[in-house]
Amino acid sequence: MSIAGACALAVLPGVALAAPTAPYTVLTVDVGDQTGGYPIYKSDVFDRDNSTISVAARENDLLTVDTNRAGSYVRLSIRPPAGQQWTDGQTYQATWQGEGGTASMGLDSDGRGCGHVTGWIKVRQAHRDSGTGLVDAFAAAYEYSCRDSLYYTGAVSGELRWNSSVDYVVAHGEPNPVSFNYQELAVPSAARTVTFRSVGSAPITFGAASLGGPTPEAFALLGANCTGRTLAPGETCTVSVAANPTKAEQQSATLLLADDSASGTRRVQLSVEGFRGVTGSYYPLSPKRLMDTRSGLGAPKAKIGPGKKVDLQVTGRGGVPSSGVGSVVLNVTVVGPTAGSFLTLYPAGQSRPTASSINFAKSWLGSNSVTVKLGPGGKVSVYNHAGSTDVVVDVAGVWAGDNSLSSRGQGGQYQWIKPYRLYDTREEGGPLKADYIMWSWLSFGDLNTHVKALVVNITAVSPRKAGYLTAWNGQGNVPSASTVNYPAGKVVPNLAIVETVECTECGGRRAPEFSIYTSQTTHLVVDVVGVIDDGTVPDGLRFTPMSPTRIADSRIGQGLPSVLGPTAVGKVTAPASMLTPSTQVLAMNVTAVTPSSNTVLTVWPADSAMTRPTASNLNPAAGQTVSNAVLGILGPQQGFNVYNHSGNTHVVADVVGAFWLYPGTATPTAGRSTSAGSRLKVIDSGVGTPSRS
Template sequence: MRTTRSRLARGSAFVAVVVAASTIISATAQAVSGVSPVPAGTYLFTAKIQNDLGACSAALVDPTWVITTTNCLTSEGQPVVAGPPTRPTTVTVGRTDLTSTGGHVLSVTSLVPHPSRNVVLAQLDRPAKGVTPIALGTAATVGEQLMAAGFGRTATEWSPNQLHAGAFAVSTVAGQSLTIDGTDAATTLCKGDAGGPLVRAGSGAPQLVALHDRSWQGGCLAESETRRTATEVRVDDLGGWIAQNTRNSYVALATGGALLDTRSGVGAPAGPRTGGSTIDVQALGVGGVPATAVTAVLVDVTAIKPTTNAYLIVYPGGSTRPATSSINASAGETISTTQVVKVGPNGKLSVYSQGDSTHVRIDVHGYFTNSGGGGLVALPHTRVVDTRDGTGTTTGTIPSNGSRTVTLTGDNALPVGASNALLEVTVVGATGGGYLTASPTGGTADPSSVLDYASGITSQGVAVKLSPTGQVTFVNRGPAVHLVMTLQGYVAASPTMGADLRPTQAVQVVDTRANGGAPIKAKGGLFINLSEAIGLPPNAMDGALISITAISPTSSGFLTVEPDRLFVGTPEGGLVVTNPSVSNFTAGHLARTTMVVTKVGRDVGGPFHPQPGKIGILNASSGTVHVVVTLHGWFNEPAVAGS
């Protein structure tokens, strides 16, 4: 079997079983000649996946994911690299007749190869609405009859436009594979069937057991071989792996947990980090984070009193260190940032330190998983709280060790039932350093910091838990300060609502300093296409999770971020500020980094539509400022009630 002849080759058509049954679950397959397509409306989960190398078959296992074999998506002998595909790839799903207009033709945005099997998950740019994914079944048994489906070659057609299926009997079951034989002399698998589903079809819903891997191709068009045995790669035991890589709903921890504190030796030996050093920190199974089925964590990263100007980079353990810093700190100050970081295959985060000497603390406040939690919804940025003028609260500073409760649902744009709010929180007027905690009002008090601030003004994107009535209580552990809050989004009450975050490796989208670049001028704008940065097709992205670092501002001010639109402005006065601040800075700051959740431009028709995937950043100051923008994740258009 293990000859070059025995593989399911990529051809002009990838995957189609050479034989069709008289009915889709018939025990007796039709002859290859005069084969009939599957009945309309059946096996809609079977997909055709295609790029410039050819076409294969696949199966929809989640509304936004299909599964196929790795060798369908790469040149022979070359591995599939996790992340965006290296060549444009499309999936046709939900139609058994490729000449029809039913179903969907979707773009592949990301690939997740299995570490040890000829299996890969391909993420779609949007859900295959109306198509029911196929669930995994139990392991096949010897002698069991299963159905194989695909869009590949038949005995008479080189590139058929119809989905075909045929019955096969299981002859052997090995650790990661099984072999099958056609149940009559005409049933076989051909070129183009690779990656297609082997299905248990009975009285209930179909179940996925394996994927087509290699075949002798006896009886296929233009083949002289007579053997019809095929080898399948098992997927019945990959449920955990599929689930871990296809859903990313957010679960907030009741209280933050420490993953790392170099002052006390939590997570690593005690002692400050020195310049150029990297430590690995366990993220799974620590601080309330489950040991499995976690794709990313939301953490508060704090640089504590560096002896010189310093920065930290936090990234997935075992991966290449990105070029963009997570947080920058001036000598002697303690300051934090919020970041969503993918967890490395080793279950760890890596922390790189640059600077003479600094202590580091990392607290985890939540994680992304396929189990429970809620979907994300990005909102237009809206100022909801300002203690300076009483917006959304009472007027006046929050004293040292004092608290302030605010309500964020109802009139303040969050729907009742939202579990978490995504906010930009700005601390104004601090005479020294301190930190804030945030807890759902009336619920479990969380003593961990959500924001460490320095003297003057500090702003940071944070995620805070809400009570059932939509309230959160902030406690100030520092000098009296004003608080200003801008709403950026929320976490829905259910994973079926909102959108699931698709975390990426940190991708630096722009650095205005690069190649001798100029800073953003006073009242000037910077326009960035986030979709193009990771190869997404137009309108695939509804919102994004980014970090923005403001560097070397020449005057005090702030930045705003919003979806691409027609900015209002004049040649004399520059662009007009209409959005609330997301990154406040003071003249002389070395660098400040903040997490931002933002909607992006979407083409909804009309003569002046925004550019899909694009955002605008406005420098609302009287001086210049350099900016670094890094993309950490994105999410598609959220599901809404009744959709």
């Protein structure tokens, strides 16, 4: 017995009309999370209005359903377990040929089929002809999975109605599958929208959306307006998803949307192919001057007045690429301020944040390393709060904002270490003489050749006259840019990323080497806090810039409850809003505010195995408000400690970005060491003498 309907071309294939009317003869196919279009390419509804559809009932309750639309066919065949009949309300486990007492089920289209099938059939109605005993009205839901050795197609589901008045609840998600194609690791894709359309005879109600399948961590749900909604036939709702690949390979997942259909879930296949890019990696530059208000370089030839700002063009100057840069590492120097004040550097075109980049007193001479996100057009704003001051800006390197810098080769990644004191001339050698160049090297053993720059805290101690230090790779003449600017008799630190070269005079160690020049006689302290690798060392960190954001100010009880007393340790917990599960280090500007005596501030991870380092981050004098760039390692509870050596001082911390574990070079979690500074350790170091000046 069979029933056929004429083919009608009044609607496009797969487009649902208003709710159909009973009795129904329809086959729905939802491709779910199958892969490779096997055996069905896309979700569809086959009924008398859009297809030729025929159902044949034979002995042993074998039912075959054939659909044809424009020469393309889909065929479903089902039969109950041997010796049984279809029974209303019963669910049958199914295989291809009914092995082991199961029902048999086959689904194929246009010559594509499968020989290793698992699934189920839920019967809602099985009416029989009183004369022949053959089924003449039928209603069931089914789920079908092909498990051929060459294919794993996931689950295909659907509904079958034949001469039946039993309603069916169905929705299809489009597009399905959703391919994000090639996507850079750890760089979220643009959002893609999946539209779910009710295509049954009765309304469908949705539950929550979620992600499942092999690698759901490579994707993200961005939003859904389906949850809790009931859609009448023909109505739609949407779910937005994005890809964020975690491995340089094909990754897949399934978008799951709960519903009240027989299968209980709508499934949409997601896929992405990750590749290693350079976003967030570091490119060192030979230090170059970008701005000097004393000479009119890069800005008007005039001091920056109170409440005024200068927009500085950064990209396309001083070796900075014209595009692809997310943030820059600058050394900012204040010269001859007429009042105590502070500078704030922030992305041009944005509102000025409540944060500072460098704090200074009247007539002060000093500098600070400032990492700043670029605004539109590659500009940064330089704001002065009070009085008037000259400002000098030198560039030291850039952090890639997208993958376009890959044309310059692989960028570097940050590797933090427990701060290591490289040398202190107060303890050995005496002060460096004016116009002196000191060169030094460190050995990290087998990783030496992978080190491209050092992250160092350089401190001038009690210089005899005002002057400056310049740190660079030691090649060629001393650059005109400065790293630390110091007044006479003060203690002035600054954090710097210094490009290195391979040492050829270090006993064959091939160790990274750099040089420091001083213009005046001064003691010098150098602490190494990390390295920039060549992008291949395991567990390297990449950088995401932020507009400066204040997370601690003990003056108002933000982050730290009150002033830090002598030998006190305060703990600052990073706000969850600026962290991801892979964040390890915050790039900050830390400020000591009017300490009651000369002191030392030290920052290190809280709640960790790392003991307080002997190295310092700030060395403020009594009554001085001074700041320094700090790369603050976060402990397991996402916090860092701040130690104050003597007297009382307020502390302010402003975050300018975050370093996160890059999945392209990350070791598996089970094999990743969590001890402090375990990836790179200094095993030897030395200072070159005599001077090369």
